[in-house]
Amino acid sequence: MIVALDTQLAVGTATGIGVYERDLAAALRAQGVDVRALAAPRLDPWRFDRRVLWDQVLLPLAAARSGATVLHAASGTMPLVRTLPTIVTVHDLAWHRVQAHTRAYARSYFGKIQARAYRRAAAIVCDSCFSANEYRVLIDPTADPEVVYPGVDPRFNRIVRRPDESPFALVVGTVEARKNLRVLVDVLAAIPGLRIVSVGPPTPYADEVRARAAELRVDDRLELRGYVAREDLDDLYARAACALIPSRYEGFGYALAEALCAGLPAISARSSSLVEVAENAVPLVFPDDVAGWVDAVRALLDDRTGAERRAELLRANASERFGWDRAASHMHVVYERVAKR
Incomplete structure (x- = not known):
């Protein structure tokens, strides 16, 4: 099994989710998982238009060309059109709860549009039981997200x-x-x-x-x-x-x-x-x-x-x-489950 892992937010000065992507890739490799880290280093991940270009065009193309079995959209956003069975980590539902002060186009993309994309995922992963419950309340009451605590360096x-x-x-x-x-x-x-x-x-x-x-x-x-x-x-x-x-x-x-x-x-x-x-x-x-x-x-x-x-x-x-060994082992189980479908 080969895992294509979205690491675009780890480009440049990584914080938060970027650190998560970087450390998850390292932990998976330490356990012998074949990980293909996908990123476009010249693309600024913090510009909205570049983020959408990556999510919806470049990421699915890179995933299709990677030879991977599954794609892990680890940034919290995923392509609307899947080229591989996709696991998405929904880190939080803040765009549905507390981001009313942000621009309407950002709320639409990270909120409603991504909610539509999530329903096409092969598996949903959340960082906490709280976020898993938020997902059921705000996105899909029939969903059963996998809870995988992130590791701490x-x-x-x-x-x-x-x-x-x-x-x-x-x-x-x-x-x-x-x-x-x-x-x-x-x-x-x-x-x-x-x-x-x-x-x-x-x-x-x-x-x-x-x-x-x-x-x-x-x-x-x-x-x-x-x-x-x-x-x-x-x-x-x-x-x-x-x-x-x-x-x-x-x-x-x-x-x-x-x-x-x-x-x-x-x-x-x-x-x-x-x-x-x-x-x-x-x-x-x-x-x-x-x-x-x-x-x-x-x-x-x-x-x-x-x-x-x-x-x-x-x-x-x-x-x-909050050990990365535990998190990577749990995530590997999710990948294998999706790959066998």
Whole structure:
């Protein structure tokens, strides 16, 4: 069996789904799976027109020419016309829930048009039970998506914690409305001495966050660093006092899974798949409950030694739950099932 794997979002500076594609390809190959990674390096994956060109024209052509048995559309989008039996990973249903502020053509393509394409897939894979249920509610009530937790890069398991004496909270992810960074600006105003370091690509929402920080006069304690290199991200995971994940909607919650694997104390929003990933192991706060966030952060900072000890105890279980070996083995079973039909 040969697997054609869409890795277009891993082109250039990979974040989120691009990292998923890259790491899945490596994990599958480590298990002896014949993977043909499909990508067009000269095509900017973040331009909408280029993304559609890839999904609907270049990807199905590349898949047909690859000699593969099945195609895994790992980016969350798939061709409307299939040239191979196709497995699609539906990472989340955000385009059906929380993207009303985006352009109509993007909502149409990533929402309604892709929903139509999904119904033609040979298998649906979701990153969490939450996302699988969302798929049934929003796309197809008769569907039975396969739930395969993504893996976390094993380098997070090897991070040696050395928290800074002056505490800062780490926030990882694209700076966009659903990630809800603004609520943490209000937390900064209530906890003098705390700093927040945000890493991840900015969107226009970042201007709203900066404006709120300036209004509350905490802009000197908020750093929006944008994309950072791997070694710099690892350094932040080692030095931060905690990770904060205030997102209103996640299909999986990589930032929380990475924190758990790194032994970094975390506080998460009580929302979407984050509750599932947390497994009652970290404090949960409703996304927009500023007072709740303030109380949770203060409690953690008041007992940093205890928080570190508890986070370390969670590490082994998280590394097993979110191991790429497990994810790749499960995905291989899905490929074989589709190939035998």
